[in-house]
Structure formats: C-alpha cells, structure tokens
Amino acid sequence: MPGTKSRAATSNPKTGKNTPQVVNIRKQLTQTVVQLIMAQSQHKQISYFRLPVFKGKGLARHAYKKAGTLLLATLIAFTFPLSSHAQLNDRINKTILSVADSTDLTSDTASTALKTSGSPQIYIPKAIHYNKEEIHSDFVLAARRASFKKYLMEKTIKETFSGPLNQYTDYKFENACLSATQFLIKNQYTQRGFEKMFEQYFRLDPSARFALLTAVYGIYPVTFKDKIKEILPYERDPKLFAIAALYDYRIDTSITNRNRLMRQMEKQFAGSSQNVLLRQLSSYLLRHLADQITPTPSVIELFRYQQLWKQKTIYSFQRWDRNYSGLCIVQYEDGHFARDQNGKLKIFRQLARSGSGLPSFITNGNTPQGLYRIAGSRVSIDKLIGPTPTLQSIIPFQSDSVFFRGLPYDSTGTKLDNYKILLPPSWQSYPPMQQSFWAGAAGRRYIVIHGSTLDGSFFEGWSFYPNAPTDGCLSTMESWDTATGALDKSDQLDLVNTYHKTPGGLGLLEVINLDNQKKNVSVEEINALVEKFEASK
Known part of the structure; x- marks a missing residue:
C-alpha cells in the first residue's frame, strides 16, 4: 500500500x-x-x-x-x-x-x-535570575549622553521649531513635540514652535495635533489657555477634544466651567454617552476632585484578599499627584512579603508619571490605578528603556485570555464584574481602582514595568528626580556608570529578580494611590502597612 x-x-x-x-x-x-x-x-x-x-x-x-x-x-x-x-x-x-x-x-x-x-x-x-554584570549600555556613556543631548537640543528642538511649519516639516514638528514631552523641555524654542502649530492647528493631521496638545498639557499648564479655548468648540476628534477640555478644566475647576465643558461635549458629540473615552472624560470632570480627598479603602484587605488567588503580586503605591514618586513591594503566593537576607522588607522606588501628566484614560497619560496581569519578563530594544529586563504587564482588553488566565471567570457576568471580583468587597465599589479597566477599554496598551537609561539631568528640580517620566509605564529607579556603561544600581533589576524568585511568570500588579500628600511615598509608610498586616494574621 x-x-x-x-x-x-x-x-x-x-x-x-x-x-x-x-x-x-x-x-x-x-x-x-x-x-x-x-x-x-x-x-x-x-x-x-x-x-x-x-x-x-x-x-x-x-x-x-x-x-x-x-x-x-x-x-x-x-x-x-x-x-x-x-x-x-x-x-x-x-x-x-x-x-x-x-x-x-x-x-x-x-x-x-x-x-x-x-x-x-x-x-x-525553578526560577529566573538576571545577572547585573551582564547588563551594559553604550547609550549611558558620558560622551554618548553629551552627543545625544546636543543633537536633541540643537537639531530636534531649536532647529525644528525655529524653522517654517508646512506640509514638508509637519513630521519634524510632531517629533519635536514628542521629544519635548519626554524630556520636559521648556524654553523659547518650544514655546515658539507650539505657537506656530496652534496658528495652523486645523491644517495639521490628528497625530500632529495630539503631539502638540500632550506637549502643551505637560509643559505649559497655563500659557496656552486662550489657544485652547479657541480650538475647543471646533475639535471633532474625541481624544483631542478630551485633552483640550482637560487643559481648560485644570485651569478652572469651578462648577460653572465644568458644566460648560459638559454641554460643549454633548453638543459636539451626539453619541458621547456611547464613546468610552468621552464617558471617562465626563466621569473625570464630575468626580476627580472628590476622588482625591476620598479615603482609600483598607490596603490590609488587599494583602489578605491576595490569598484567595495565590498569585504573587506587586503593589505599586503612589500619590494622586504623580509629580511625586511612589514605592512598590512584592507579596509571594503564600502571602509573605519579599525581604532581603537580613529580614528587611524589599522596597523599590517607582514613578507612575508620564511626560504629559495627562489622566490615565488618555493615551500616554499617567499610569492608571487598578489591576494588571504580569506575564513574565523580557528585554526591550528601546535604548531609552535600556537592557535591564522589563516586567510585561497586561491591561484589561489588551489580551483577556492572558489577563484572566488561572483566575475565576463567570461567563454569565460582564467583563467588569469579573475584573471587580479580583478585589475585596470594599475595593469593588471604589471607582478609582477601575482606572486600568477603563483605560484598556479606551484603547490604552503596553503599560509595562521598566528601568531607564535617560540622563537624569533633564529632570533636576522636579520632585521625582532622579527618576524619569515615561509614556505612562511604571519607571523603576536605575543608575549607570557613565564611564563604562555598566549598571551601577538598579531597583528595576532587583524587582525583576525578586519577582522571579518563585517559579512562574504570571502574577498580578496593583497600582494604588494612597492619598494626595505633596511628597514622595516614604519607606516608613510602606513598612507600617506591612507590619499592620502581619500583626493581624
């Protein structure tokens, strides 16, 4: 046969x-x-x-x-x-x-x-461990940083914004806006460049307008208020309208102005109640000020509830004002927290601020509060992130098969119901903890935990210095040897190795705003929370 x-x-x-x-x-x-x-x-x-x-x-x-x-x-x-x-x-x-x-x-x-x-x-x-000695970046060398900074300031910013804006240079202006946002560059050239772009605002394509509005929101909180009021009644893109409205509202948070913006939105977008992003804008205008002063539910309940799912969990504790940096800790599957060889709680410095500083439901805005799924680690090819391994976090709607893998899921309920069940009852009715869910529904993706090779000198004077803002990810502290390119000190590497100390790549990430104090989250605050939890066992 x-x-x-x-x-x-x-x-x-x-x-x-x-x-x-x-x-x-x-x-x-x-x-x-x-x-x-x-x-x-x-x-x-x-x-x-x-x-x-x-x-x-x-x-x-x-x-x-x-x-x-x-x-x-x-x-x-x-x-x-x-x-x-x-x-x-x-x-x-x-x-x-x-x-x-x-x-x-x-x-x-x-x-x-x-x-x-x-x-x-x-x-x-049984576990993964990355060696510090094997991590190296030429991008952090002193000469390379000096060359990069010179090109950025003289070519990308000064030359571009000093030149003409037309169909042949639109992309240069857009890229310059993105760079200015990333490095928080505020000088005569950025201001003049933004003025030129506002003069031709409706000729620009949506991506260039987005780059302009995010840069203005992040760098010039008041300067362009009149320009924003001029374009707001005519902007028909929901995301761009939302950024302009947020800029206006940040300057004037009165009920009168809030209601004016709500009416403007309903007038320009007949189906605004069906648009996820515009619904989040409406919710922000109505609740944000109250949310900042509403007491956070008990963090101890989060620590206890983790035992229902037996998932190793990273908790990132932040302030409502993301100009201040936060701290994160790791709780293993059996409920105990990661400690060093001397029994000291392992705590890692982390920033959840984006360059734009926009609310979390806007692309490249601040890191949303709420739940994420960690799906292992990888090394990025982005030179600004650097070669230190990242932790890959999955936001709802990005990949639901990964997000809910190994967790309870009721197919008769909604996706939001299944998201909320992962939280203790008191947190299920706390809307700010749903930010990651709605950010995912509005289209945000790829919010990961990573280090940074950025030159900290760009951010001197900011309260989060020497950490660096991102496009909305969680940036964990790192310092580099600028003479050799070697990794000097890295909370990011320590965090990744701490997370991988137990088998398996899947876990949970919870980002929580503790309160609205105008200071960086302190080690004492985190130690007190863990001690209270352990004393109550």
Whole structure:
C-alpha cells in the first residue's frame, strides 16, 4: 500500500523513532534553539522563529509542531545556568530527545502527549535570575549622553521649531513635540514652535495635533489657555477634544466651567454617552476632585484578599499627584512579603508619571490605578528603556485570555464584574481602582514595568528626580556608570529578580494611590502597612 511504503521509508517498523528524518529534525531543532538562546543571552529581541520543515502527514505533523513549539517556548522562556556552549548543546539535545521519545513524530496515529511513563522529563528551572554584570549600555556613556543631548537640543528642538511649519516639516514638528514631552523641555524654542502649530492647528493631521496638545498639557499648564479655548468648540476628534477640555478644566475647576465643558461635549458629540473615552472624560470632570480627598479603602484587605488567588503580586503605591514618586513591594503566593537576607522588607522606588501628566484614560497619560496581569519578563530594544529586563504587564482588553488566565471567570457576568471580583468587597465599589479597566477599554496598551537609561539631568528640580517620566509605564529607579556603561544600581533589576524568585511568570500588579500628600511615598509608610498586616494574621 502507498501509505505503508511511505512510512517504511521514514520510520523504524518497531518504534517509529531514530530514523534519518527524525535525527535530521533533531539536529535542525538544536541549531534553531542554540541561535535563539544565544540571541537571548545577548539581549536581542526575538520576534518570531520558524520550525524546520517536517513532511509527515496528519497527526504526526501536528504532534511534531506541538512538540517543537513547546520545546522552543520552554527553552527561550528561562535562563539556563550553563557555563559553556558544549554544556548548552548537551542540555538541548537531552531535552529534544525527551520530547522525541515521548512523541512518535512519524506515526499517523501518534499521541500528542509529551510525557509518557519511563521517558525523560523536560528540564524546567525553578526560577529566573538576571545577572547585573551582564547588563551594559553604550547609550549611558558620558560622551554618548553629551552627543545625544546636543543633537536633541540643537537639531530636534531649536532647529525644528525655529524653522517654517508646512506640509514638508509637519513630521519634524510632531517629533519635536514628542521629544519635548519626554524630556520636559521648556524654553523659547518650544514655546515658539507650539505657537506656530496652534496658528495652523486645523491644517495639521490628528497625530500632529495630539503631539502638540500632550506637549502643551505637560509643559505649559497655563500659557496656552486662550489657544485652547479657541480650538475647543471646533475639535471633532474625541481624544483631542478630551485633552483640550482637560487643559481648560485644570485651569478652572469651578462648577460653572465644568458644566460648560459638559454641554460643549454633548453638543459636539451626539453619541458621547456611547464613546468610552468621552464617558471617562465626563466621569473625570464630575468626580476627580472628590476622588482625591476620598479615603482609600483598607490596603490590609488587599494583602489578605491576595490569598484567595495565590498569585504573587506587586503593589505599586503612589500619590494622586504623580509629580511625586511612589514605592512598590512584592507579596509571594503564600502571602509573605519579599525581604532581603537580613529580614528587611524589599522596597523599590517607582514613578507612575508620564511626560504629559495627562489622566490615565488618555493615551500616554499617567499610569492608571487598578489591576494588571504580569506575564513574565523580557528585554526591550528601546535604548531609552535600556537592557535591564522589563516586567510585561497586561491591561484589561489588551489580551483577556492572558489577563484572566488561572483566575475565576463567570461567563454569565460582564467583563467588569469579573475584573471587580479580583478585589475585596470594599475595593469593588471604589471607582478609582477601575482606572486600568477603563483605560484598556479606551484603547490604552503596553503599560509595562521598566528601568531607564535617560540622563537624569533633564529632570533636576522636579520632585521625582532622579527618576524619569515615561509614556505612562511604571519607571523603576536605575543608575549607570557613565564611564563604562555598566549598571551601577538598579531597583528595576532587583524587582525583576525578586519577582522571579518563585517559579512562574504570571502574577498580578496593583497600582494604588494612597492619598494626595505633596511628597514622595516614604519607606516608613510602606513598612507600617506591612507590619499592620502581619500583626493581624
């Protein structure tokens, strides 16, 4: 029979294994995995991989793909404590053999199970640890920083904003706005450049108008109030209208002005009640001032409630005024908090302020309060973030299959109901803790926990100095050796290693505004919260 002949040509009649085709597949998989792990060890980003071609049919082909995918994912996901290429190749070969031995790659009736009795098991490390000595960035070298700053200030800012604004230079002005926002650059050139853009506001495309409005909101809180009032009645883009309205409201928070802005919104957007972003704008105008002075529910309840889900959790404690930096701590699955070898609570300095300082429901606004899912760590290719591993947090609506994985989910309830059930009862009725949910619904994405290579001198004079603002992520403190490019001190690295001290990449992140005090969150405040929780056990 044709099928029998084909199978005999590629498989051992007795076992279906160790044929030339399977041996070749093992070799190709080994080469692929070696390349991937070597790239990971050099902090290179892997965007995709391709499995070697397998010409089998039916279940055999499916089993091969499943085995290969699991193998590669397992190897890439963890850091191996290996000292040489030879040891690495040996480990990979043993792992590939264990997969091949438990999956018949050539039989059309093969089982897709990857483990069978008596077969070797795939090696999975218990924890991940990143070494400080292996982290290096040329971007932080003194000469490189000086060169970057000179180009930024003279070319990106001065030359662009001093030149003409037209269809050929629009993109330069837009990029200059983004740079000014990131580095909080306020000088005669930024002011003149923004004035030019307001003069041609409705000729600009939406992305350029967005860059202008976010820059103005973050850098010039009052200067352009008249320009904002001029454009507000004619802006038809919901997000741009919202930013302009927020600028106006920040200057005048009276009930009269609030009601005027609400009427303007209803007049310009007939379906405003159906637009998530405009609903959040309405909620902000109605409740923000009261929310800032409303007492936060008991943080101790959050610590206790964590035990229902047995998820390791990062708590990031912030102020309502994000010009002040916060602190974060880690609670493990069994409920105890991460401590150093001397028993001292591990606390990490963190900033939740964006360059624009906009509310959390606006793209690139401040980090929203609320729940996130942590889905492991990775190394960014963004030079401003740097090579220190990041913690990848998932916001609701970004990837619900990841956000709710391993957590209770009632399919008869709404997504918001399932989000709220992850919080203690007293927090379920506390609207500010839903900010991350509604930010996700409004389109925000990619809010992660990362370090920074930014030159802190840009932010001297700010209360959060020497930390650096972001595009709305959580920025954890780092300092670098500008002579060698080595990592000097990193709360970010310590946080990532602390998080990964127990197995598994999935966990929770909770961002909480404690109150509206005009000062950085203190170590004493966090110690007091944890001590109160531990005393009540």
